[in-house]
Each structure stands twice: as C-alpha cells, then as structure tokens.
Amino acid sequence: MAHPTTSYPNQSPWAIPVAQVGSRAGQSLEVDRDFPAPSGIGDEFFGVKEGSDIHVAARFDSIVDGLIFTATATARVQGECGRCLTPIDRDMTINLNTFMPYESAETQDRNSRSSKKHSGKNDEDVIIAGEEETEDISPLSAGGDFANIESLLRDNFTQEIPLTPLCREDCLGLCPQCGINLNEHPDHEHKTVDIRFSELADLKAKLERENGDA
Ligand SMILES: [Zn+2]
Ligand SMILES: [Zn+2]
Secondary structure, eight states, X not given: OOOTTSOOGGGSTTEEEOHHHHTSXXXXXXXXXXXXXXXXXXXXXXEEOTTSEEEEEEEEEEETTEEEEEEXXXXXXXXXXXXXXXXXXXXXXXXXXXXXXXXXXXHHHHHHHGGGOOOOSXXXXXXXXXXXXXXXXXXXXGGGTEEEOHHHHHHHHHHHSOSSOOSSTTOOOBOTTTOOBTTTOTTOOOOHHHHHHHHHHHHHHHHHHHXXXX
C-alpha cells in the first residue's frame, strides 16, 4: 500500500471511505449527507456557490472489478434569469450512476503524474487530451479505500446548468425599449409603429411640398 503520490485522500472533503465494501464483491454501503459544492459549477450569473451544501443520498455496490455508485444529489443554484434578470434561487436535483473501477498501483501512479501533461499540438488537441485525462482517473484512490466524488459532482451539475437560465419556461423578458419587466406588465407596449409611420408621413409631406414648389 505504498502510494507516495496519492496525498492523503481521506483529507479531501469529497472522499468517502469505501474500504469495507471494496473488500469483496456483493456488498453495499449507503451514504446520506452533505458535501461542499466543488468550484466551477456554472458562473456568477447562474451556478452553485462553491462550498454550499450539496446533499447526496448515495449507494455503493461492490462487484468484482469495482464499485457501482448510484446517487441523487441536490444543490442550491443561484443567479438571475437570462431574460428578465429576476433573481433565481432554487434546488437542482440530479441522478448519478457511474462505475468506479479498481485500478492497479501502476495505473494510479501514471494518472497522477500525467495530470499536467501537454500534447504540444494545436489548441484543440490540448483541450481534448485534457478531457480524456480527467475521465481516465478513477474516483477510487488509495488502492480503493476511498471514493472521491468531487469531479463527479462538478461534471454532472455543470452539465445540467442551462446556457440561458430562466425564471420560468415562458418568461416574457424585459421590454427592449424601456427595460420594464414584461412578466409583471404583460400588456405593456409602446406606440413604436406610430412613430415610424409619422416619420414617413413627415417625409411624404415634405416631398409633396418640394414637388409642389417645382
Ligand atoms: Zn425571467
Ligand atoms: Zn417598454
């Protein structure tokens, strides 16, 4: 059990001790508690505040070559509606279902060393390589004694964060002219059409005057 590159996985707030189920296949472990929200879920306009509580109700089932992790996770998402800027503060619940393979000591060693590797090709290749690397690393560390769910929570909540968060599906947004919230004033309108027609009317009158003078 000598893994000097694995730095005290039990000290991570996202590490769950699973050694008791990992010892042999056919066992299960249930976990039901809060974990701190990892950084990087959404942005300042809409996202999960780092360190806020994410409630996780999870179950580990051991099979021969790894653990099956099934969970429901609930986080508080905060931000503002992308159309009307109304503050949004609500729960988001996601389902997680993933397989965590046991890894040999060599694989773990290689993963921890290659985490900052650059392929040196074009930008696109570097990005793709980075994604593959994070997926390569099993959440199980210290020889399968701990399951770290930090990146599972981050990746899965990030996927659920909408590009344009809405206070409600049919949000009417703001009036493009004066900025009034159209959800609160559904009958609001401007006489914009009249203004345009009056300009045309002015022009018409002017042309007619000029023609008349000629
Ligand atoms: Zn809205
Ligand atoms: Zn208006």
